[in-house]
Amino acid sequence: ENVRGSREGFTEPIRINMTMVRRRIKSSALKMELMKAGVKSNTDLCLIYQTDMVAPELLRDIRRRIGEIPTDIILESGYIQPFLDTDITSIFSNVGTTQRPDTLCAKISEGRVGILVDGTPFALIVPYFFNENFQSIDDYTHRPYYAVFERWLKYLAFFFTILLPGFYVAAGTFHPELLPEALLLNITAAEQDVPFPLVMEALLIHFIYELMREAGLRLPRPIGHAIGIIGALVIGDAAVTAGLISSPMVMVVALTALSSFVVPSLFQEVTIMRFGFIIIGGTLGIFGISLGLALMIVNLCSVNAYGIPSMSPESPFQMFAMRDVLIRVGWKKLGRKKLKIQNLPGTEIR
Known part of the structure; x- marks a missing residue:
């Protein structure tokens, strides 16, 4: 729940969810790529990304992992999440979930890939960092x-x-x-x-x-x-x-x-x-x-999430990215220069 902001959330039909994202990002750089997963169910999946922000190597890796999923039936995003997780030995996942269109759009604008699955109101965010578990939409509406x-x-x-x-x-x-x-x-x-x-x-x-x-x-x-x-x-x-x-x-x-x-x-x-x-x-x-x-x-x-350290920007440290980790600077500074995840220190993708 949030105190201030949109009360809109994803629903089960994938087409409605795609419309919610498109309504928020009206850029020609926003791409929605439909895929199929599940040997028997042929469930509709949608990769959402911005071509001017996403790293091509990240996109290729996600496509490959989805194409190699051997599961017969996929009914929910939780069915494919383990196949997108890059480190099964860690108790913490580097694949995030959200039910909020505004959260997904914010992550896409940083160079991540959003994944919608038909039949579930929960979208996946790849990659996802540990510090993001302590962020909420209210952080950006409060002082x-x-x-x-x-x-x-x-x-x-x-x-x-x-x-x-x-x-x-x-x-x-x-x-x-x-x-x-x-x-x-x-x-x-x-x-x-x-x-x-x-x-x-x-x-x-x-x-x-x-x-x-x-x-x-x-x-x-x-x-x-x-x-x-x-x-x-x-x-x-x-x-x-x-x-x-x-x-x-x-x-x-x-x-x-x-x-x-x-x-x-x-x-x-x-x-x-x-x-x-x-x-x-x-x-x-x-x-x-x-x-x-x-x-x-x-x-x-x-943990290395798709070539990006999961603890970044705390480890390796980057002062510029820390403006929205342990602290949250005002929008006049935060919105001046957008963060791209492939520019974080220790990143192996470009």
Whole structure:
């Protein structure tokens, strides 16, 4: 959802979606290339790009990958996304998704390729960089100082949701000296009646939370909302009263869950990493969490999305492109010179 801006979104018929894009970019450089995918379904796909911005090598690579898809039936853009992902060893994808025509048009104007699939309202963006998960359409309608605040809040929420439970488990198990004395005494008093080790308690309550979230998501919306609210209140209160979990752990999980919704495009990734950091924190302590965080950063920096570093422009660093990464400068500066992804440092395509 956005506070200000278009409320229009893609729909299932591909022709309507193509019209939405064309209505926003009335340039002769905008090209829409129809393709077929799926051995039996012959599903319509549409590659959308600007000829004066896109790198020919990027376009050839995408065409080749789509032409080599062996799947018989393609019913959704998620069917072809794994074939466009250049690094299956990374937990983070370098193929983005959006339901907004304005977002797709903005990405196309930077030299990317948009892919529409008939039968789904979600378009694919190739390539997609890690820092774009922390951007939203409201960043460009709000004043710059507030947009910067929102962006930093999202970065903070990302690290908060993957590291807080693991840090809590590690500090309570191996490094109690890291906690203030008053807080440590409160945690100790709350945990003394819990029959499980701290790491098992954290895994149990996170599993229950994921169970309730999935149930609320799959049920019809009115029932799903009721299940989520009632389940959280009743089960959480009953578990604390029965001594199965402690009140501080409930607070940690609540803050973690709230933070995970701040960056919705990374929801799947942070869920898996959260469980991983809990296990690492419960077995190796803070040193294990530091090592895991370092490995995550190394993995991010090693991913090469179609010849472009996935962490660009942070790594390799480029000051010009940083004007819309950790900060967002005003439109008078941002719109003066358009960014082309093939001009980013470390890029192997032209």
